Amino acid sequence: MSIVTVQLGQCGNQIGFEVFDALFSDSHCPQGLCSKRENEAYQASCKERFFSEEENGVPIARAVLVDMEPKVINQTLSKAAHSGRWNYGQHSCFCQKQGSGNNWAYGYSVHGPRHEESIMNLIQKEVEKCDSLNGFFIIMSMAGGTGSGLGAFATQNLQDQYSNSLKMNQIIWPYGTGEVIVQNYNSILTLSHLYRSSDALLVHENDAVHKICAKLMNIKQISFRDINQVLAHQLGSVFQPTYSEEGSFHYRRNPLGDLMENLVPHPEFKMLGVRNIPQMSENSLAYSTFTWAGLLKHLRQMLISNAKMEEGIDWQVRPPLSGLPTRGKMSLNKEFHFNTSIANLVILRGKDVHSAELGAFKDPALYTSWLEPVHAFSVWKTQRAFSKYEKSAALVSNSQFLVKPLDTIVGKAWNMFASKAYIHQYTKFGIEEEDFLDSFTLLEQVIASYCNLGF
Amino acid sequence: MGRRRRRRRVDPADATRALPEAIAALSQTLPAGPSPETFRRAKFDRPEAAPALWRLLFRVLSPQLADGASASFSPEAQVRSVKLALRTQGYPRRALAQLPDDGSQGGRELLLALAWLLARGPLPERLLTQNRVQLGDEMPVCECEALASPGPPAPSVEADGCVDIRHLQWLMGKLRFRWRNLMASQQEQCALLGKIHSYTRGCHSDRSLGHLSVTETELLRDPEGGRQLLRRLERENARLQAALEWRRRELVFWRWMDTVLGACPPEASQPTFLPRIPTPGTGALEPLVRELQALQGELREAVEARRVAWEAGVGGRGPEWSAARTALREAVGQDLAALRQACERGGSCSLAQPHGPHRLVRTEAGAPGGPGLRAPEVIEALRSQEARLEVVLRQLQGQCRQELARLVGAPPGPVWILPPGR
Numbered sequence: 001m002s003i004v005t006v007q008l009g010q011c012g013n014q015i016g017f018e019v020f021d022a023l024f025s026d027s028h029c030p031q032g033l034c035s036k037r038e039n040e041a042y043q044a045s046c047k048e049r050f051f052s053e054e055e056n057g058v059p060i061a062r063a064v065l066v067d068m069e070p071k072v073i074n075q076t077l078s079k080a081a082h083s084g085r086w087n088y089g090q091h092s093c094f095c096q097k098q099g100s101g102n103n104w105a106y107g108y109s110v111h112g113p114r115h116e117e118s119i120m121n122l123i124q125k126e127v128e129k130c131d132s133l134n135g136f137f138i139i140m141s142m143a144g145g146t147g148s149g150l151g152a153f154a155t156q157n158l159q160d161q162y163s164n165s166l167k168m169n170q171i172i173w174p175y176g177t178g179e180v181i182v183q184n185y186n187s188i189l190t191l192s193h194l195y196r197s198s199d200a201l202l203v204h205e206n207d208a209v210h211k212i213c214a215k216l217m218n219i220k221q222i223s224f225r226d227i228n229q230v231l232a233h234q235l236g237s238v239f240q241p242t243y244s245e246e247g248s249f250h251y252r253r254n255p256l257g258d259l260m261e262n263l264v265p266h267p268e269f270k271m272l273g274v275r276n277i278p279q280m281s282e283n284s285l286a287y288s289t290f291t292w293a294g295l296l297k298h299l300r301q302m303l304i305s306n307a308k309m310e311e312g313i314d315w316q317v318r319p320p321l322s323g324l325p326t327r328g329k330m331s332l333n334k335e336f337h338f339n340t341s342i343a344n345l346v347i348l349r350g351k352d353v354h355s356a357e358l359g360a361f362k363d364p365a366l367y368t369s370w371l372e373p374v375h376a377f378s379v380w381k382t383q384r385a386f387s388k389y390e391k392s393a394a395l396v397s398n399s400q401f402l403v404k405p406l407d408t409i410v411g412k413a414w415n416m417f418a419s420k421a422y423i424h425q426y427t428k429f430g431i432e433e434e435d436f437l438d439s440f441t442l443l444e445q446v447i448a449s450y451c452n453l454g455f
Numbered sequence: 456m457g458r459r460r461r462r463r464r465v466d467p468a469d470a471t472r473a474l475p476e477a478i479a480a481l482s483q484t485l486p487a488g489p490s491p492e493t494f495r496r497a498k499f500d501r502p503e504a505a506p507a508l509w510r511l512l513f514r515v516l517s518p519q520l521a522d523g524a525s526a527s528f529s530p531e532a533q534v535r536s537v538k539l540a541l542r543t544q545g546y547p548r549r550a551l552a553q554l555p556d557d558g559s560q561g562g563r564e565l566l567l568a569l570a571w572l573l574a575r576g577p578l579p580e581r582l583l584t585q586n587r588v589q590l591g592d593e594m595p596v597c598e599c600e601a602l603a604s605p606g607p608p609a610p611s612v613e614a615d616g617c618v619d620i621r622h623l624q625w626l627m628g629k630l631r632f633r634w635r636n637l638m639a640s641q642q643e644q645c646a647l648l649g650k651i652h653s654y655t656r657g658c659h660s661d662r663s664l665g666h667l668s669v670t671e672t673e674l675l676r677d678p679e680g681g682r683q684l685l686r687r688l689e690r691e692n693a694r695l696q697a698a699l700e701w702r703r704r705e706l707v708f709w710r711w712m713d714t715v716l717g718a719c720p721p722e723a724s725q726p727t728f729l730p731r732i733p734t735p736g737t738g739a740l741e742p743l744v745r746e747l748q749a750l751q752g753e754l755r756e757a758v759e760a761r762r763v764a765w766e767a768g769v770g771g772r773g774p775e776w777s778a779a780r781t782a783l784r785e786a787v788g789q790d791l792a793a794l795r796q797a798c799e800r801g802g803s804c805s806l807a808q809p810h811g812p813h814r815l816v817r818t819e820a821g822a823p824g825g826p827g828l829r830a831p832e833v834i835e836a837l838r839s840q841e842a843r844l845e846v847v848l849r850q851l852q853g854q855c856r857q858e859l860a861r862l863v864g865a866p867p868g869p870v871w872i873l874p875p876g877r
Contacts (some may be wrong), residue, residue, distance in 0.1 A: 001643055131650070132643030164635055253643070257636035265628025266621065370619035 001134035001253050003049055003239075004126045005063040006154060009147025010072045011172050012139040013065055014224060017076045018232035019139070020061045023050050024086045026236055026387045033351055033385040038249070042384045045241035045251040051086060052129050059086045062130065064122045065093035066154070068111060068146045092126065094119055104186040105429035107149020108193075112157075120157055127162075135166030135256040138198075142190045143174035143183035152193035159197040166256045169198045170235065173205040173405060182422050184413035189431070191406075192439035195446065200264045202272045203402055204231050208308035215311050217281045230279065233387065237276050237394040238347055242380035252380070262378045263343045263398045268449045273401035275302050276394040277310045290391045292348070292356035299346070299393050300360050306339040306401055319365035340453040341367050341399035343376040350391035353381045368453040403450045410443050474711055477704035483697035484579040486514040486586070497562030498715045504562035509534055512565060515572065516540040518585050530558045541568055544575075550719075563719060570712045579698050588687050591814030592648055592668040596833045652817040664816055 007016035027046040032039045051059035061080070065088065067073045073095045080087050094115065127133055136158055140151035151169070158167055171194070174183050194201055209230050213222045217230070238259075241251040252258060264270050277299050278290060298310050305317035317337045344366075348356050362373040386392050416422065417436055427433070475491040482488030489507035497504035513533040517540070528536065534556050541551065551568055554561035572578055648669070655667035667675070674681045769776075813828060 001639065131646045132639065134639065164638055166635065166639075254636055254639060257632060257639060261629055261632040261636065265632055266625045267628060268624075370622040371625060375625075 001049070001132045002052075002062055002130035003134050003137055003256065004123065004130065005050075005061070005137040005139060006123065006158075007063055007065045007076075008138065008140040008151045008154065009067055009144055011141035011144060011147050012151070013067055013072050013076045015170070015172070015228045015231055016063060016065070016139050017079055018225070018228040019235050020050065020063065020080075020086065021083070022229070022232035022236045022387070023240065024059070026240060028085075029385075029388060031385065031388055033390065034383050038384060041249075041251060042241050042382070048131075049134070049239075049241070049255075054087075058084075060089050061086060062126055063088060063092060064119070064126055065095075066119055066122075066150065067093075067095045068098060068107075068150070070095045070097065089126070092122060094122055102145035102180050102182065102186070103425055103429070104145060104149040104152075104182070104189050105426040105431040107146050107151075108153050108189075109149075109430040111146070111150050112153030116153070116157060119154060120161060123158070133162075133165055134254055135168065135199075136162070137168055137170055139170040139172075140190075141172040141174065143178060143180055143186045145186070147172075148186045148190040152190050152197075155194055156197045166200075166260055167198050168200045168202055168256060168260070169194050171201055171203050172231075173203050173207075173402075175206045175210070176405075176408070182416075182425070184409050184416065185422065185426070185436075187409050188413045188439045188443055189426075189435070192442045195270060195442060198270070200260055200272055201270050202274060202396070204234070204274070205308070205405065212279055212309045216279050216309055218284075219281075233279070234274050234276050234394065237349065237386050237392055238274060238396055240349070240382075240386060241384075242347060242349075242382045246381075251382075255380075258378075258380075259345060259396065262345055263396060266342070268446060269342055269398055271402045271406075271446070271450075272396055272398055274394065274396050275299065275308070276392065277302070278389065278392065279309065282388070285388060292352065292391060292393075295391060295393050296346075296356060296358065296360065299395055303341065303344065303361075303395060303397060303399070304339055304366065305337065319363060321365070338454075339400045341376065341397055342371060342453060343367075343378075343398045345378050345380065345396045347380045347394040347396070348391075349382050349384065349386040349393075350389065351383070351385065353383055353391075356381075400450050400453060403447060406443065407447055410440065410447065414440060473704060473707045477701065477708045480697045480700035480704060481573075481579070481708065484583065484694050484701055485511060486518070486582065487511050494566065497566045498711075498718060500561075500563040500718075502560055502562070505560050505565065506530070506558050508562055508565035508569070509537060509558045512537045512541075512568060512572075515569070515578065515582065518582050531556045534558045544572075546571060563715060566712070566715055567719070570709075570715075579701060583691075583694060583698060588684070588691050589812075589814075590668060590670050591664075591816075592652075592670075593812035593814050595812050596828060596836075648815065649817065652815070656817075664814075666817060668814070 005016055005019070007013045023046060027043045032042065034042075047053075047059060050062055052062055054060050065073050065076065073093050077088055077093065096111075096115070123136075138151060138155055138158070140147040142148055155167060155169060158165070171190070174180070174187065180186070191201070206227065209227050210222060212230050213219045213226045217226070219226050239255055242255070244250050244252040263272060277295050278288070280288065298313065301307065301313050301315060301317070302310065304319060305314040307313045314337075320338060344361060346358065346361060358377075358379055361379075362377050364373050367373055367376045417440075423433065423436075426436075478491040478494050482490065482494075487507075487510050489504075489511060493504045493507050497508055509530070510533065513528070513536060516537055534554075538552055538554075546568060548564065548567060551561065551564045554564060651669060651672060652666045655672060656665060658667050659665055659671070670684065674684060816827075
């Protein structure tokens with residue numbers, strides 16, 4: 001089954017390119033560490049999922065590129081064409097001549113309806129190329145102008161037109177100290193709208209990825225390209241093919257559906273975070289070996305302590321002991337240190353993957369009280385190594401990862417809102433104070449629900 | 456008369472063989488059929504016979520389960536499932552419901568239950584039809600069969616104490632996703648079937664079919680698959696032979712079942728179970744029946760009166776009149792048939808063709824196609840059924856809403872939203 005990707009705005013298009021590039025490079029990587037037949041099955045599965053075939057044999061990414069200004073799209077298209085290995089479709093992009101000035105309301109209320117038909121037509125064409133549609137990726141930033149406002153509108157349209165298809169939004173969480181003054185307004189509006197029309201929100205935090213580039217990859221001058229490449233690596237390690245079930249060697253046909261069924265069936269809990277291990281520069285990779293036990297131990301601690309990467313993990317954080325009477329006392333600790341999960345998905349790729357021991361992830365103490373580990377934890381595996389990493393593990397988690405960042409953004413936005421700063425920019429284009437209040441209410445509810453997981 | 460009608464004297468040795476052979480034939484046509492010896496032990500209510508018969512009844516009552524799937528049901532679950540299924544079908548003997556759930560007893564009662572099921576309808580033939588080897592790509596065209604056999608009940612989970620509502624919401628959401636995933640899988644299957652059918656156009660020896668099915672394609676690709684298919688067909692043949700044998704010999708079995716019934720202790724005069732009929736209570740039916748009968752009587756009288764009047768008006772004329780009359784009769788007959796069909800369309804299944812799965816055959820656009828249903832017909836029937844079900848769903852949702860409003864009581868008052876204080 002195929003996934004159609006909608007790349008929105010500068011952010012979405014730049015990241016989208018890196019994602020397709022990473023997927024393609026990995027699927028053609030010679031060091032798969034598996035048999036030829038297995039490698040071919042992996043390639044075929046990846047290709048069917050993300051690329052379609054053109055007459056001259058060059059795979060075409062199943063993607064629609066949308067932006068309100070032509071610069072980034074043109075760059076993206078030429079980068080893809082230059083690589084010679086894969087390309088975007090000739091008629092898969094939509095762009096206009098002017099930007100939207102980081103104005104969420106303009107993107108949502110003006111650009112959206114104005115260009116709705118053209119954009120949905122493009123998407124329809126891409127969907128028709130698929131034998132069967134698994135669902136949509138929508139890559140967008142949360143806080144910019146085009147990506148966020150238009151993205152929220154586009155996701156709503158997808159919900160209306162393709163109500164039975166699955167939709168996952170890849171959201172780029174802005175830097176805490178971002179340059180856009182109204183980024184918090186944009187963020188809360190985007191999140192609240194997406195919560196209503198999307199099935200899952202997979203969040204990538206710029207701050208976290210930036211740290212990974214600095215500490216783990218040892219990059220001195222970190223460019224957006226570096227960040228996007230790490231992000232693409234994370235996504236690839238989640239969505240490249242995996243076996244459909246324990247003991248099978250057939251590749252999973254419906255990764256989006258399986259992921260969503262296991263992680264986001266509850267309508268109040270849709271926020272997912274992703275972690276992966278190991279992550280390092282290619283030079284260091286040649287000199288490192290790993291054991292599954294070591295990798296999984298670190299990954300588990302990353303989960304529990306809400307660490308963003310494998311360095312600097314706080315090993316003091318422990319799951320609470322069950323049966324303690326004074327839950328109240330624990331709660332303070334829990335709220336700020338221990339990360340309670342609702343559901344987790346671990347994806348393992350590489351050598352001896354069947355020998356990996358995952359018992360520690362099935363500890364009931366990791367999970368909220370109303371869901372048992374047997375229902376809350378799932379694992380995907382494949383022997384085929386990912387992107388030259390002999391062993392790699394990724395974690396997609398529906399947990400309290402994002403409570404603090406979300407709370408921070410809502411708090412800042414509320415403070416601005418209380419003094420009505422910059423509101424006229426939004427009311428000018430039809431986003432009323434009511435809409436802001438609705439967004440605050442929804443997000444407060446989400447924060448409260450996630451906080452109450454510990455009880 | 457006389458010598459022609461020499462009666463064959465029944466050889467006693469034949470007689471003793473006849474019963475085990477009849478039971479063996481029956482056993483072979485049924486899935487998981489036990490040996491004749493087990494049947495004999497069951498008549499005398501020997502405990503070792505009970506587990507095999509519970510298994511047999513389980514397989515017979517839930518035929519849509521594949522061979523492997525029934526193993527995932529524990530013996531207790533199988534026993535409970537059998538009891539529930541028999542009750543739903545209206546099985547009258549209470550003794551069976553009182554048998555222990557561990558499946559250790561009850562051979563004789565189970566025999567009686569089996570005989571009851573066999574007597575109600577062509578059970579072996581029905582099971583054989585449902586599990587037959589399919590060469591073509593088949594799909595059901597209506598829901599009737601699926602609705603008729605509701606399947607094994609899901610194992611009920613005991614909720615001890617309170618249930619966290621978040622868990623329920625989680626489960627509901629999971630169910631919704633699974634439904635969507637199922638839809639997506641079905642669409643994928645259709646797309647791929649379409650591809651196979653169009654790629655193998657012209658390959659089939661049967662011109663009316665024109666293309667290969669998945670099974671046939673696999674046959675060509677993989678000789679081992681062909682051998683397995685052959686073995687399955689041979690097994691099916693053996694079961695069909697056994698079914699024929701059974702029909703020839705079943706009288707002996709029924710005579711024996713009389714003795715089994717005789718061997719039972721007399722049942723205390725307890726009221727038998729009322730079969731659960733999912734229709735409005737019998738109280739509502741009586742006046743309806745009377746009304747219908749009265750209406751029918753009125754119609755008959757009116758028709759008679761009109762016919763007499765017409766005949767008087769028209770009068771009996773010559774041969775041309777009788778020809779015209781025949782033509783009239785035919786036209787009326789056709790109108791009646793159309794009317795009947797239109798009435799049936801209001802029912803749950805409006806297809807004229809037989810129910811059950813049909814083989815998918817892809818034809819060229821504009822080509823006449825062979826016998827059987829056309830896809831547009833089936834789509835039309837399914838769409839109208841979907842519309843009917845939507846109406847029912849909306850009605851039910853409205854009822855639920857009213858019920859909830861009643862439970863909640865007063866209309867909603869103001870909702871206070873506290874500002875996010877930190």
